[in-house]
């Protein structure tokens with residue numbers, strides 16, 4: 001009898017487990033018609049291709065404009081460069097003199113190679129069993145573009161009115177350095193008139209439960225070192241050949257690289273918190289019909305390095321290191337350092353947004369994430385760069401944030417996708433963020 005009851009209980013457990021499992025599996029089918037329409041808006045936007053090298057921005061801007069019209073937002077289309085429109089939307093605040101909130105995303109995407117994709121990259125195919133929506137731009141960063149808008153729709157439906165004005169910018173050319181995009185917008189009168197106090201820009205997916213947040217970008221530099229020296233027969237040993245001089249440089253760089261990399265390997269620093277330097281090309285030698293002349297030492301040699309600089313380092317120290325250790329003139333080495341984008345703000349401070357209580361926007365942002373039921377991971381420096389660096393240059397606090405938890409990091413990869421449930425949850429997260437950040441009244445003196 002007791003064994004029978006035991007089996008019975010066992011059966012109960014099995015039934016409960018099966019029920020729970022079926023809940024998880026079918027979770028992508030349990031959305032309301034309203035939520036389904038928000039997912040369709042996302043899919044429709046993803047179906048408008050904007051990959052480089054020839055993004056056609058017009059259909060995307062038209063689409064976003066029609067969404068903005070349905071939300072009764074103020075609409076401006078700026079064009080700093082022909083065929084590179086920038087869409088600027090505004091939800092006016094009740095106290096429009098207060099510093100405003102700007103939500104930024106970019107219109108363009110990197111290219112996609114269809115042969116590598118399981119579904120065409122601009123089909124926005126939604127897998128019925130997993131809820132995965134496949135498209136170039138699904139994570140980077142068309143998700144946040146639509147989440148910003150749809151969270152405003154939800155807030156408007158709940159009769160929320162912001163105290164501060166909320167602006168949304170949709171900018172071109174982020175993926176190719178933003179020379180005709182954010183780099184033109186930020187110094188313009190249009191931007192100045194927005195009186196921006198705080199900005200949210202794109203972040204990255206998180207494989208764990210926590211949302212990732214980025215308070216700085218690494219800055220890309222290109223370093224080219226040229227060596228000259230006495231040419232000579234390949235058989236002769238002498239001091240000061242171009243090849244020998246360049247090797248001095250490569251060895252010095254390698255020592256620095258190893259020391260930085262060791263910090264990462266030892267778990268003392270994150271990969272994004274050290275200065276990375278990688279050899280990207282070597283150029284030397286005297287060409288011959290079969291390759292290179294092998295018995296001649298050339299009079300010139302050259303090496304190129306990709307340097308990624310963290311904003312917490314002193315750029316003058318690195319320049320000094322290059323001049324004294326990597327490319328000393330005493331070794332007949334000269335160098336060219338091409339700095340891409342700013343590394344200091346207009347007041348000379350590092351391009352870093354404070355993630356502590358000295359930044360009132362941070363505190364409100366953090367509270368909003370908690371209120372939405374989410375968790376924030378330790379703030380990070382982004383390994384690469386985004387448009388955020390141009391805004392931080394103006395001294396405006398800017399965080400990189402895309403609410404994509406439990407999601408593989410697929411930006412710029414094939415089969416980029418975002419799950420429908422993750423997309424919808426992001427709308428809820430932005431509801432909390434936008435309502436808190438637009439309604440706290442303490443003036444943030446930055």
Ligand SMILES: [Zn+2]
Pocket residue numbers: 106140141174202
């Ligand atoms: Zn992006």
